[in-house]
Amino acid sequence: AQTVTQSQPEMSVQEAETVTLSCTYDTSESNYYLFWYKQPPSRQMILVIRQEAYKQQNATENRFSVNFQKAAKSFSLKISDSQLGDTAMYFCAFSQRDGGATNKLIFGTGTLLAVQP
Amino acid sequence: EAGVAQSPRYKIIEKRQSVAFWCNPISGHATLYWYQQILGQGPKLLIQFQNNGVVDDSQLPKDRFSAERLKGVDSTLKIQPAKLEDSAVYLCASSRTSGGAFEQFFGPGTRLTVL
Numbered sequence: 106a107q108t109v110t111q112s113q114p115e116m117s118v119q120e121a122e123t124v125t126l127s128c129t130y131d132t133s134e135s136n137y138y139l140f141w142y143k144q145p146p147s148r149q150m151i152l153v154i155r156q157e158a159y160k161q162q163n164a165t166e167n168r169f170s171v172n173f174q175k176a177a178k179s180f181s182l183k184i185s186d187s188q189l190g191d192t193a194m195y196f197c198a199f200s201q202r203d204g205g206a207t208n209k210l211i212f213g214t215g216t217l218l219a220v221q222p
Numbered sequence: 223e224a225g226v227a228q229s230p231r232y233k234i235i236e237k238r239q240s241v242a243f244w245c246n247p248i249s250g251h252a253t254l255y256w257y258q259q260i261l262g263q264g265p266k267l268l269i270q271f272q273n274n275g276v277v278d279d280s281q282l283p284k285d286r287f288s289a290e291r292l293k294g295v296d297s298t299l300k301i302q303p304a305k306l307e308d309s310a311v312y313l314c315a316s317s318r319t320s321g322g323a324f325e326q327f328f329g330p331g332t333r334l335t336v337l
Contacts, residue, residue: 138322150328196264200322208322209255209278212264
């Protein structure tokens with residue numbers, strides 16, 4: 106069974122600085138997707154960034170980038186130039202790649218990020 | 223494009239009572255998911271529909287939970303009877319179809335408190 110572990114329950118960063126959130130996972134699959142989702146206070150969950158396991162190049166989306174280490178089963182999220190609106194719970198998640206079977210998201214327990222002014 | 227709609231947003235009931243949640247996915251999305259998010263934990267899939275068929279309900283407590291997706295559009299999730307440990311946020315999500323390549327879009331959730 107797949108598992109996702111986030112070992113940092115809470116983190117804090119000053120506005121405009123850079124922060125890295127950690128995630129490790131366990132799977133016997135070779136093809137899968139990894140995600141970072143953001144859940145702001147009292148607002149719905151939105152996708153931040155996605156990585157396909159067969160792609161060696163790390164995904165980037167504006168200020169958000171990942172460090173994907175497949176052999177180490179590590180998937181960290183770097184947020185550059187942190188903004189107050191980045192304050193949220195961040196979830197790391199795993200999904201099998203193939204359609205036809207379930208592609209349920211398996212989530213970690215989350216990291217609560219607070220951006221300080 | 224309208225997002226995933228859920229109602230009610232909040233519900234408080236006493237244990238052993240029944241409750242139902244409603245979800246309207248994004249138009250045209252074939253796949254619909256119900257997740258349970260207990261405080262301090264990440265969401266956990268309860269059931270996944272592809273159109274009006276069930277793809278995965280392996281973690282649905284079938285003695286008390288039921289779900290349906292009539293006509294492959296809206297879905298309802300029911301708990302009968304509720305237990306204290308059912309207190310959680312119930313998230314509905316939809317995607318264009320199944321497969322990890324397709325982004326899951328989440329609704330605002332229904333926060334259930336069982337007293």
